[in-house]
Amino acid sequence: MAEKVLIVYAHQSTGSFNAAAKDAAVTALTAQGCKVEVSDLYAMKFKASATADDITGEVKDAEHFRYGEETMLAWQEGRLSADITEEHRKLSDAEVVIFQFPMYWFTVPAIMKGWLDRVLTLGFAYTSEKRYSQGLFKDKKAMLSFTTGSQESMFSANGINGDINVTLWPLQNGILHYCGFQVLAPQIFWAPPHIPSEARRSMLEAWCTRLQGLMGETPLTFTPSDSFDGGLGFQLKEDIQEKQAASEFGLTVGTHLGKPLPPNSQVKAGV
Ligand SMILES: Cc1cc2nc3c(=O)[nH]c(=O)nc-3n(C[C@H](O)[C@H](O)[C@H](O)COP(=O)(O)OP(=O)(O)OC[C@H]3O[C@@H](n4cnc5c(N)ncnc54)[C@H](O)[C@@H]3O)c2cc1C
Structure with a gap:
């Protein structure tokens, strides 16, 4: 079934492996009849820091500015900045969200963390009643698709970086599932800078094959x-x-x- 897909993409270079993974997803999903939108965060110069500038007009309490409460109020009154409002539109439309990025310091790059901080606003993306399996996005799916510098063995239970399952828990449980998303298994491209080009081509082919059946996958x-x-x-x-x-x-x-x-x-x- 054709779905609406949002790809939130963070890489500075069009020649990167991440760009190739993102382009492969756009091509494969479009070929299935999906409507694909891409938020290319570096190209958009997406603002990463959550500040009072995200609100137009007066803030309620300038002396003790509370980002969550103030942005919820601004969202209710239509006073959020244009860039956040546009990402809200894309996210509301999407049935599936793919985050494509290189792993930075065991997590997403700062520009993508900024997207998560600023776009997943209180009221719009979560409330204290509507979270986890009761979350506001429980009818949507989300997945992480990322590259590493490390080999897979380094992210194992005996490896120097520790178990990848532990690394992914804050992103997949604390952000995606917290907002209700059904989380699809991550797509991990291990160490593309350090493997032969033939192995990189095989990884991209495996990604294209997975994309054929992505919409039917069972979530975590x-x-x-x-x-x-x-x-x-x-x-x-x-x-x-x-x-x-x-x-x-x-x-x-x-x-x-x-x-x-x-x-x-x-x-x-x-x-
Ligand atoms: C600030 C920072 C923090 C980091 N933290 C971590 C960390 O915590 N853990 C970790 O494991 N790593 C970490 N890294 C490393 C980082 O995750 C990797 O460098 C990154 O994931 C590699 O992906 P890339 O897209 O940038 O690769 P690139 O270097 O862009 O690409 C790799 C190779 O793929 C080639 N390529 C491009 N397109 C194609 C194509 N279509 N087909 C075949 N080959 C192609 C490129 O030419 C290149 O030779 C960190 C890096 C930085 C800068």
Whole structure:
């Protein structure tokens, strides 16, 4: 089925591997009949810092400026800056969002973090009632597609960088799933600068093949929000803790209950 896809893309160079991955996605998805929009953050000179300049007109409390509350009010009153409003439009239209970027310091580049900070505004993207599996974007899908400088073995449970599942948890759980997105397994291009060109071509071919079936993929598993008791400081409910007691593994990377992490839960669906 044809879908509307937003690609949020962060690379400075059109000759980069990231540009090739983004272009491959645009071509493959358009060929399937998808309507694809791209936010090319460096080309747009997208502002990365969350400041009072994101609001037009008076702020409510200039002395103690609170970004979340002030931008929610501005969003309700149509007073957010034009660049945020345009990204809100693209995000509202999209059924699937792909973030394409090179890993910087174990996370997204600052310009993409700025997009997340400024576009996923309180009220529009989340509220304290509408988050995680009850989140405002629960009918949308999102995925990370990124390159690394490191080899895959460096991001393993025995590797020098530690388990990639741990690295991905803040982005995939703390941002994407927090806003309700169904999170598709990440596309990881390991170390394109350090492998032969033939291997890079194979990675791009595998990406194109994956894109053919992307819309039908099962998302990663997260613990439903009603498994936590709001009255008890959002602790895992006792009956669920009891059920989990016999399991060898914790529930998720974060809610691990002091047990070994469920293997590959942030990189593969259905585990
Ligand atoms: C500030 C900073 C922080 C970083 N932090 C981390 C970190 O925490 N962890 C980590 O692992 N890495 C880190 N890195 C490394 C970074 O993630 C990699 O350099 C980056 O992911 C490589 O992707 P690229 O698109 O920039 O590659 P490029 O260098 O642009 O491309 C790699 C190769 O692919 C070639 N190529 C381009 N197009 C094609 C095509 N169509 N087909 C085949 N080949 C093609 C290019 O010519 C080049 O030879 C960091 C880098 C910086 C600058």
